Amino acid sequence: MALRADNITKKFGDSTVINGFSHEFTDGSFTCIMGASGCGKTTLMNILLGVITPDSGTVTGNTVRMSAVFQEDRLCENLSALSNLRLVMRGKPDRALIETELAAVGLTDCADKPVRDLSGGMKRRIALLRALLAEYEILFLDEPFKGLDDATKQTVMEYCRQKTAGRTVILITHDKSEAVFFGGETIILE
Amino acid sequence: MKLSDKAKKRLFTVCAVVFWIGVWQAAAMIINKSLILASPVEVIERLFTLVPEKSFFPSILFSLSKIMLGFLLGTVTGVLFAVLAGKLVFFERLFSPLITAVKAVPVASFTILALIWITSSDLSVLITFLIAVPVVYSNVFEGFRAFDPKLTIMADIFHISPLRRFVGIYLSQIMPYFRSAVKLAVGLCWKSGVAAEVIGTPKGSIGEKLYNSKVYLETADLFAWTLVIIILSLITEKAILLIVDIAAKRIEKL
Numbered sequence: 001m002a003l004r005a006d007n008i009t010k011k012f013g014d015s016t017v018i019n020g021f022s023h024e025f026t027d028g029s030f031t032c033i034m035g036a037s038g039c040g041k042t043t044l045m046n047i048l049l050g051v052i053t054p055d056s057g058t059v060t061g062n063t064v065r066m067s068a069v070f071q072e073d074r075l076c077e078n079l080s081a082l083s084n085l086r087l088v089m090r091g092k093p094d095r096a097l098i099e100t101e102l103a104a105v106g107l108t109d110c111a112d113k114p115v116r117d118l119s120g121g122m123k124r125r126i127a128l129l130r131a132l133l134a135e136y137e138i139l140f141l142d143e144p145f146k147g148l149d150d151a152t153k154q155t156v157m158e159y160c161r162q163k164t165a166g167r168t169v170i171l172i173t174h175d176k177s178e179a180v181f182f183g184g185e186t187i188i189l190e
Numbered sequence: 191m192k193l194s195d196k197a198k199k200r201l202f203t204v205c206a207v208v209f210w211i212g213v214w215q216a217a218a219m220i221i222n223k224s225l226i227l228a229s230p231v232e233v234i235e236r237l238f239t240l241v242p243e244k245s246f247f248p249s250i251l252f253s254l255s256k257i258m259l260g261f262l263l264g265t266v267t268g269v270l271f272a273v274l275a276g277k278l279v280f281f282e283r284l285f286s287p288l289i290t291a292v293k294a295v296p297v298a299s300f301t302i303l304a305l306i307w308i309t310s311s312d313l314s315v316l317i318t319f320l321i322a323v324p325v326v327y328s329n330v331f332e333g334f335r336a337f338d339p340k341l342t343i344m345a346d347i348f349h350i351s352p353l354r355r356f357v358g359i360y361l362s363q364i365m366p367y368f369r370s371a372v373k374l375a376v377g378l379c380w381k382s383g384v385a386a387e388v389i390g391t392p393k394g395s396i397g398e399k400l401y402n403s404k405v406y407l408e409t410a411d412l413f414a415w416t417l418v419i420i421i422l423s424l425i426t427e428k429a430i431l432l433i434v435d436i437a438a439k440r441i442e443k444l
Contacts, residue, residue, distance in 0.1 A: 074344040078362040087358045088348040
């Protein structure tokens, strides 16, 4: 069942952040939501995720299993990178498999390091990896490549494109090049 | 040969200890009255004569078991109170005046009062319990307050199971606070436990030995038993922290 937003409105105080947003995110589609900072991209994502209730309008199709890279990393700082990934994976996944995935995003030898000892860019990649390795029907990515240098960003974006091929993905970004790279539909919030 | 940072730090600590023992020895030589200040050499000599005595190890065992029992009970209670207070504001408000009062009341007042209720042999259990509870409660509760509620939302989105959520998210966040609490509480328990024994003088305790050394003006004995207490405090602290660290590592690796 496709994820569908109908006439969503959200206000914070006197400020209307989302005004009558409607869209259907079809299964297997890649959608970029773009807009300037503070235009309500993250609020919209949280409404679609069911974390925030809209003032009016409805969201349907969000009862399926979802995965996300949040605006903040939301990692367990005292756990190792490996444990953070295992936390969201079913059963006790093979260590070698996780290490291969870590190496694919340039995080070789990071598996046993506590996340608190890693740099911002490394944490971001673990947050992205966590979202990609979890089971999901719909994947939300809220600026997943922020804080990465150009070369790493290119590698990680390529990895992300391979991993999400044919899946329902909603990417939130203010970087036009990311939207161009992934293709798909682009929605611009004003 | 190049020394690692860890080795340099250890070497510096050893040098600092040697320096202060030197200061102590110099002060004892200047005063030249072992009744007022026994020298480190005299203390070590006395310690070597104390160790073979029949009552040495039973005294250690007596105080160690009582103080550690109080510490353990206090730690469990402190954690339990902190969990309740962290979950419900009602408990936080309920415990707040009690914890503040227990923190503020001097050990001597508790000890004298406790002597009316219980026998002197169990005194150090109660006193160390009362010392450990507020320390553990305050630290673990601080851990709950520092918890990022957004992690709960993350766990909801990813459908993380209750067990994994408890161990991986909650316990891993609380562990550093618990470690600080335990580290602080062990030392305080030894100080307060022995102080309580000195007041209550339960038979066969380290406190009784300290009390006797005061009565008979045996300063070397006083210093030797103090050294024993310091060593016991350090050993128990290291042992307990080792257990906590092993538990933390296991949690870290999930």
